[in-house]
Amino acid sequence: MNTLSLWRGTAAPTGYAMLSGDVTCDVLIVGGGITGVTLADLLAEQKTANPPKVVLLEADAIGTGTTGNSTGNLYETLSSGLREIHAKWGAEVARQVADERRTAVNFIEERCRLLPDVGFRRCDLVEWADRAHNDAIRKEIEALTAAGCAVDRGTTIPAPLPPAEGDVLVLRNQAQFQPQAYVVALAARAAQAGASIHEHSRVLEIDHKARRAVTAAGSVTAREIVMATHTPKGVHLVHTEMPVHREYAIAFEWAPDGPPGPGTFWWKAAEHLSIRTLQAGGRHYLVCAGQEHKVGIHNATAGMIALENLARKYFGDRPVTHRWSAQNYRGADALPYIGRNHSDCFIATGFATDGLTWGTVAARLIAAELLGHKSAFADLVKPGRLSPVKGGKNILQENALVVTQLVKDYLTQRQNEKLSELKAGDSAIVDAEGETVAAYRAPDGELFAVSPVCTHVGCKVHWNSVETSWDCPCHGSRFRPDGTVIEGPALAPLKRKHTPDLAGGGSAPA
Template structure:
């Protein structure tokens, strides 16, 4: 199934060369999403005598990860609800968060003016729920107001959205843009200012003590390393605290006059649905997002189908033009992890589904610290903060999930099929000659057989039928059928296994 997002499919391509040979830098940025590219731009635009030399390594293409597979919504609140943040922390922290995120949206607006047409527009964020969540909406209004957000009440939502059965919350002055177009244009700006940007330069070895990252075609040694890969590569303590989820999205071609108009529309009913419109290349689209599930232990195809059925219940039967999904990692206490960690490198993770805004916040905080101006907000989100009470439940839940998957998969045989029965398009955990491995038969008959043990921490991988990948349920690493890494924290590929051809 083609899972290219509407953002990546309608934006101009990028074309940066792979890193070649051994390179030195003041700052190495690993990851070409909104966090890494914004940071590279901020550092490269400096006009001081000690302007840092910046190198950015992207494993695929700029924006190909969570940035180019997001919703394109920008807002000062949080998708999990400001009420949850207030309950975990207090109204002062909620106010700081709203202020920092509001400033990040304003920063994106300023950059958008410099970059040309990246689809930026100011619009409201509208939230409503079914009757069962009426009390939650009331508490959300109170939390938003306490955080200093200019929240308003309404009684209805525009067609064709699910009808409101209670209170409707409206947060004016939020924003939307074309995230892929934005990050690609920002990368060009950073490169023009002197940052060295390299695509198709996956890090295959990372020595944080030596400050050296190795790729298939070269290496970079730097004074400072920033891991802006959504979850940090390799082993980091924060990974034990973060649940990992995938959320699904579809886009229909949609008449511009059919509603609902500019805005981010969040419905919280028996199921969650996020809706927005967008325009690209002379066409209009309706983007619908929902069905968030734990990575590796859900049926991806069923999730995507459920989203399509829910969306079509309100927009009618029409063909889906684009289908995709994105991964997110949640901080245990409701806040992200941004700053220098115990490994003495900078990380930026735990953004939940608020990554476009949090990624911009992270880049600004890290840039300030690298340039000698550490922000007060940086102390609140530092990776090594200790908040056991605020994050205890989520840390325990995540640890239990990891242990369950380790025990379950090592004591049971999943999809225990014979290799000879594997037909084109099928996948399974198979046994052959006393060995167990993950196998996938491509539509053309080619067989891919790899170790079914994740190279990060040894969990067993599970098949994702939508994106044709092996996904790890413990910390979210994902691998192609040939074993190569799609996204970390794993750095090393799944080991290839020898397998006989079809019919042998």
């Protein structure tokens, strides 16, 4: 299945050179999404006698990770509701969160004035529910009001959106943009200001003590390392605290003046649906994102089909032009983790599905600290905090799930298929010559066989039929059929296996 997102499919390409050789710098940024690119831009624009020398390494191309697979919505609240922050942390922290995120959206708007064709627009965020979830909408209106947000209470929703069965929350003056176009343009601005940006430069090894990162063709030694990789690479304590989910999205062409018009629309019913429009290249699209699914233990195809059926129910049977998904990591106590962690490197993670705004917050906080101006808000979101009252239950549940999955897979997850019986497009965990392998036969007949053991902490990977990837249910590492790392905390690829291909007469490389 083609899973190129609408944003990536309608944005300009990039062409930064791969890292070659050994270099030194003041700040190494690992990750070319909105967090890393914004940080590179903030540091590179410094007009001082000795501005920091910045190197940014991106494993693929700028923005092609979570940023380019998001929904492009910007808002001061949270997708799970500001009421969650209010309940766990109190009214004052909820106000601080809304203020910090509002400031980040304003910052993005200011940057967009300097960048070409990034599709920024101000609009309302509208949230409503079915009858069973009306109480959550009421509590969210109360929490937003207490935090000083410009929220109104409505009663109706324009067709063909799902009808309202109670209060309608209208949060004024939020925003949207084209996230891929934004980071591509912002990276160009950072590079012009002096940042060294390298694509297709995956970090294979990080020596935190020596402040050195190694790629296939070179290395970077830095005074400071920032892991702007959505979840930090390697083994970190925060991995034990964060549930990992994927959210699927689709787009199809839509009437230029058709409802619902500009806005971010969240239907928070038994079946969640996020809706917005986009105009790009003279064409108009409607974007729908569905419910979250636990990485590695859900049926990806079923999740995508459920979203398409829900979209057809309300918007008609239209040809889908784009399908994609994105991964998110949720902080145990509803706040992200931003700042130095136990490795003495900077991390930025735990954004849930609010990463475009949180990523901008993170870049601004980290830039301030690197430049000697640490923000008071940074103490609230610092890694290493642990509040048993606020996040202890979620941490215990997440670690219990990891242990359960690890034990269950090692005891039960083998299938009866043989390698020789795998048809084109099929995948399976199979026994081959006394060894368990994760096998996939591509549409052209080529067989890929790799170790099913995730290189992060040893859990067993599961097949994702939508993304054509092996996904780890423990901490969200994902791998291509040939074992190459796609995303997540894993640094090393899945080991290729040498297995006779009885059907094709060949073998997978060792």
